[in-house]
Amino acid sequence: MKKKLIEIREKVNNSLTSMYFGLKGRVANEKGVSTIEWVGLAAVIIALMFALATAMKTSGGDLSEVIITKLKEMIEGINS
Structure with missing residues (x-):
């Protein structure tokens, strides 16, 4: 009986250890993070451009x- 409990404990321990390292590897993987940051930055810039365009049209220009x-x-200022 004691031997059986030790075997079960070792199996559970091995399973938990492999799950831990598998999840740790996935969480530590930062592939694609910079892509998401650039997409977010582009979205913010586009939103600002639309807001600016709307503000300029409503103010008459x-x-x-x-x-x-x-x-x-600016070009004329360079030539001067």
């Missing part, structure tokens, strides 16, 4: 006209 005007001013 068109976003594309403002951007073109500012770019022309």
Whole structure:
């Protein structure tokens, strides 16, 4: 009986150990994390651009006209 309990304990211990190291490896794996960060950053930038475009249209100006005007001013400032 005692021998049987020791065998069961060893099997349970081995199973738990293998599960622990399997889960630890999956949690420690950081593949793809930087991709998720870049996608999140792109989503934030796109949301800000839409908010800015909406604000520019409601205030009477068109976003594309403002951007073109500012770019022309910057280019002319370089030539001066």
